[in-house]
Amino acid sequence: ILLDTTYETSEIGWATYPEGVWDEVSVLDGQRRLLRTYEVCNSYAQRSNQSNWLRTGYIAARGTQRVHVTLRFSIRDCASLRPPPGRRHLACRETFTLLYRQADAAMEAEDWEWTEEAWTKVDTIGAGKSFSRDPGKGGEGPRMDERNLDFGPVRKNGFYLAFVDSGACLSMAGVKVFFHKCPATVHSLAFFHETPSSGGGGASLAEALGSCVVGAHPLGTTKLSLHCGGEGEWMSACDPPGRRGTTVTWSSIPLLDTTQPRDLLYHTFSHKLAGCLKMPAADFTEV
Missing domain, CATH: 2.60.120.260 (Galactose-binding domain-like)
Known part of the structure; x- marks a missing residue:
């Protein structure tokens, strides 16, 4: 307010x-x-x-x-x-x-x-x-x-x-x-900062770029992004640009279940959205 x-x-x-x-x-x-x-x-x-x-x-x-x-x-x-x-x-x-x-x-x-x-x-x-x-x-x-x-x-x-x-x-x-805003959130192991709704020129969506949380790495090569809708709701582009129905509401996007095998996760979700995968314990280096 x-x-x-x-x-x-x-x-x-x-x-x-x-x-x-x-x-x-x-x-x-x-x-x-x-x-x-x-x-x-x-x-x-x-x-x-x-x-x-x-x-x-x-x-x-x-x-x-x-x-x-x-x-x-x-x-x-x-x-x-x-x-x-x-x-x-x-x-x-x-x-x-x-x-x-x-x-x-x-x-x-x-x-x-x-x-x-x-x-x-x-x-x-x-x-x-x-x-x-x-x-x-x-x-x-x-x-x-x-x-x-x-x-x-x-x-x-x-x-x-x-x-x-x-x-x-x-x-x-x-x-x-x-003004409406989308609260800070973690989605598919990626963190997104609090974002005011509406992009430049009064567009209905404002893009927010995310980063993988500690202990995770990017899935695929697509940038990590969500869009903040006009009423303060997070939305994600799930289809290639130019196709109808390219956005869905946050509640309809499943979080990645990192207990499944990595190759299954990749083939299930990489063609739909950008996200992050939890790195195995062997990937961490203790200092």
């Missing part, structure tokens, strides 16, 4: 622009738990082209190239809002925009550009469960939406996220930023 404000109770302290449009407040959720949220409701503004920014702090990427974001938010139904006296219409929206900007290190305040041209858009997000009125006025209370998004490839050391409001009554109740 790179960032998670879902159950944050202390000040978050993100940057806003213009000042004073987004408010950081403490609220109680449906289970009476104290949470920190950011809220904006500028639907009564005179300008219809407003742009209200909420920007996270610097988020280190930790080697990942594809980032996943889970947002918890609520948006009020524009139809439940009435224009103030003397005006016919509201500058009301039921959407907001998620952007990101890559950086090798935290940026100084004077280097910021509060324009979408300097950022990369992830998506425009709308309400699936907008609510109408406050409970105290006989209406339903806020209804939480949850949205899962991802972006990449991330080619720098980290990034910032920004939420841009253009006139919604919006509460940002939780932001979780994370």
Whole structure:
């Protein structure tokens, strides 16, 4: 997990622009738990082209190239809002925009550009469960939406996220930023380091090269490799490149039974996958 404000109770302290449009407040959720949220409701503004920014702090990427974001938010139904006296219409929206900007290190305040041209858009997000009125006025209370998004490839050391409001009554109740990874594992007597999912260019698989554990040597001449899938599961190429069905899940690949004769092991597995064989005791040299 790179960032998670879902159950944050202390000040978050993100940057806003213009000042004073987004408010950081403490609220109680449906289970009476104290949470920190950011809220904006500028639907009564005179300008219809407003742009209200909420920007996270610097988020280190930790080697990942594809980032996943889970947002918890609520948006009020524009139809439940009435224009103030003397005006016919509201500058009301039921959407907001998620952007990101890559950086090798935290940026100084004077280097910021509060324009979408300097950022990369992830998506425009709308309400699936907008609510109408406050409970105290006989209406339903806020209804939480949850949205899962991802972006990449991330080619720098980290990034910032920004939420841009253009006139919604919006509460940002939780932001979780994370990446999938395959844990370190030993497969067919080969060790593979922990590997973030998704290779260069946002590819669905990331290759990891392994090395034989102590007391084992390579089987065949094929390089020792596994692939980390998009959801953090190890996969292995079992067929020649270019053929369909070249990947199978880790659970379907048998570990080598090194109690069998070596020639039987070789003919059974060497045409399917790269691996390592346990060396006989005679192969070890005591120092």
